[in-house]
Structure formats: structure tokens, C-alpha cells
Amino acid sequence: FSAQTKARADELVANLLAAFGKRIDKLDWMNEATKARAKAKLAGMKVGMGYPDAWIDYSGLQVTAGDALGNSQRAAEFEYQRKIARLGTPVEHVEWDLLPQEVNAMNLPLENRLIFPAAILEAPFFDPNADDAVNYGAIGTVIGHEISHSFDSSGALFDETGRLANWWTPEDFKSFEAACAALAAQYDQYRPFPDAAVNGKLTLGENIADVAGLSTAYDAYILSREGKPPVTLEGMTPDQRFFLGFAQAFRDKARDAALRNSLMTNVHSPGQYRTETVRNLDAWYAAFDVKPGQGRYLPPNKRVHVW
Numbered sequence: 125f126s127a128q129t130k131a132r133a134d135e136l137v138a139n140l141l142a143a144f145g146k147r148i149d150k151l152d153w154m155n156e157a158t159k160a161r162a163k164a165k166l167a168g169m170k171v172g173m174g175y176p177d178a179w180i181d182y183s184g185l186q187v188t189a190g191d192a193l194g195n196s197q198r199a200a201e202f203e204y205q206r207k208i209a210r211l212g213t214p215v216e217h218v219e220w221d222l223l224p225q226e227v228n229a230m231n232l233p234l235e236n237r238l239i240f241p242a243a244i245l246e247a248p249f250f251d252p253n254a255d256d257a258v259n260y261g262a263i264g265t266v267i268g269h270e271i272s273h274s275f276d277s278s279g280a281l282f283d284e285t286g287r288l289a290n291w292w293t294p295e296d297f298k299s300f301e302a303a304c305a306a307l308a309a310q311y312d313q314y315r316p317f318p319d320a321a322v323n324g325k326l327t328l329g330e331n332i333a334d335v336a337g338l339s340t341a342y343d344a345y346i347l348s349r350e351g352k353p354p355v356t357l358e359g360m361t362p363d364q365r366f367f368l369g370f371a372q373a374f375r376d377k378a379r380d381a382a383l384r385n386s387l388m389t390n391v392h393s394p395g396q397y398r399t400e401t402v403r404n405l406d407a408w409y410a411a412f413d414v415k416p417g418q419g420r421y422l423p424p425n426k427r428v429h430v431w
Contacts, residue, residue: 260345261369269337363411
């Protein structure tokens with residue numbers, strides 16, 4: 125994980141945050157006071173990219189070959205004493221709950237902080253040598269997804285400091301809930317089996333983050349081009365490559381039994397339905413010339429835009 129890769133990823137994050145801020149500005153259902161609080165939360169967001177800025181010092185931990193039980197006991201005691209020593213000291217948001225080797229990303233609402241380990245900054249999500257359009261469609265959507273979790277059906281209940289606080293006007297929150305209900309109803313229609321469907325309420329928070337994340341990633345990609353004319357590569361326009369990058373990142377294959385279990389227990393929609401997020405973006409229809417009557421076409425009034 126090179127410094128060049130980290131710098132490129134940091135640039136992506138900066139563009140995504142700027143794009144999300146512009147999306148807040150354009151919301152027609154939110155008043156200026158609530159927008160100001162939303163933008164304050166966005167401005168206060170902390171992002172960890174690749175690996176922690178500071179590592180835990182384990183030099184005081186004794187590890188002895190052939191003493192598994194003793195090593196375990198000493199490690200537990202070491203961690204206990206390390207945490208006890210922090211009592212009464214200022215809170216520092218520097219430690220990670222994910223290892224750099226984990227292919228994952230995390231939003232910590234109590235800290236208003238995002239974490240992107242080095243392992244997710246690899247193909248198919250990210251390639252520093254790849255086309256910007258593909259990278260924004262893949263890792264850009266992941267970054268946008270995690271940003272959006274701070275404003276989904278759960279994250280929206282926390283303020284810029286991570287406190288559980290109501291920063292909404294009643295009218296704005298009703299509009300937010302109406303958009304959430306429309307998105308839940310949309311996902312309720314996806315049926316991988318005749319007798320089993322996606323649970324729109326169970327997956328709502330993730331679906332909000334998927335729609336807002338993809339929309340924000342697209343906006344950020346357009347901003348990153350700085351008005352430069354689009355360049356067609358291998359017969360595909362930049363917008364087509366953007367959506368291709370998104371689809372490639374979320375492709376998966378599951379046995380029927382695993383898919384049924386996921387429908388009942390997983391807060392994420394199955395991968396094949398996460399890619400259906402594109403149906404809510406006007407840009408996707410233009411990119412692939414999707415017309416009324418075609419299978420994935422949604423009328424403009426049915427396309428859900430929460431953020």
C-alpha cells in the first residue's frame with residue numbers, strides 16, 4: 125500500500141465529501157437550518173484511510189514461544205491495563221476497529237468517523253493505475269456509501285459530535301421518512317424466489333447508503349473532470365465506464381440456501397439487487413439509452429432520491 129495509493133484515495137474522499145455537500149445544498153425538501161446542521165456534520169467527519177496514523181505500542185507485552193495460555197493471559201492483562209490508563213484522559217479518535225488487512229469499510233456514528241482499510245483499496249474496488257471513471261464507480265461508491273451512512277435512517281439521529289440528538293425540523297424529518305418509505309417499497313418488489321423477497325425495511329439503511337453513495341460518487345466524478353471533454357475508451361463513454369465499475373465491484377454468486385438466509389438476516393440487499401441502485405439515477409438512463417418499456421426502466425416519479 126504505497127504513499128501514492130493513499131494520496132489518490134485521499135483525493136477521492138475529498139471529492140466525495142465536496143460532492144455530498146453540494147447535494148445537501150440542492151435538496152428541495154430540507155430547510156436552510158437543517159441543511160446547516162447536515163453540512164456541519166459533514167464538515168466534522170473524520171476519515172481514516174489505509175492504516176492508522178498511530179499504532180499501539182506492544183513493546184511492553186511479553187510473548188513466549190510454547191506458552192500459548194500465558195501469552196493469551198498476558199495479552200488480556202496488557203489490553204486491560206492499556207484501557208485503564210486512558211481513564212480520565214481526553215478522547216482520541218485514532219484507534220481502528222478494523223485491521224488494515226480487512227476488506228471492509230466502517231462508519232462509526234458515535235465518533236462521526238469513517239475507516240477504509242488498505243485491503244479494500246485494491247481491485248475490484250480500486251486500482252491507482254485504472255481509469256478514473258471505473259475507480260469512482262467502484263471505490264467511489266463505497267466511500268459515498270459510508271459517508272451516506274451518517275445520514276441514513278439510523279445515522280441521521282446523531283449530530284456532528286456523535287451525540288444522539290435531534291437536529292431535524294419536524295417537517296424535514298417527515299419528508300425524509302417519506303423518501304425512506306418509498307425506497308423500502310421499491311426494494312420490497314425484488315423477488316429472487318417466487319416465495320421470498322428482499323425486506324425493504326430490514327435493508328433500508330444500506331439501501332439509502334447505496335443510492336446516495338452511487339449518486340455522490342457520480343457527482344464527484346463529474347467534478348473531478350473539471351470540465352474536460354469526455355473520452356471514449358474501448359467503445360465505452362466515461363459514464364458507461366463509471367456504471368461498469370460499480371457493477372463489477374458488487375457482483376457475487378450465492379447458493380439458493382445462502383441467498384434465502386441472507387434475505388432473512390442480512391441488512392444488505394443481495395448483490396444482484398444492490399446493482400439495481402442504478403435505476404434511481406437519471407444519468408444511468410442517459411448513459412445506456414434506457415427507454416420506457418425496457419425491463420429496468422423506472423418512470424422519473426418513481427426514482428427515489430433521499431439525498
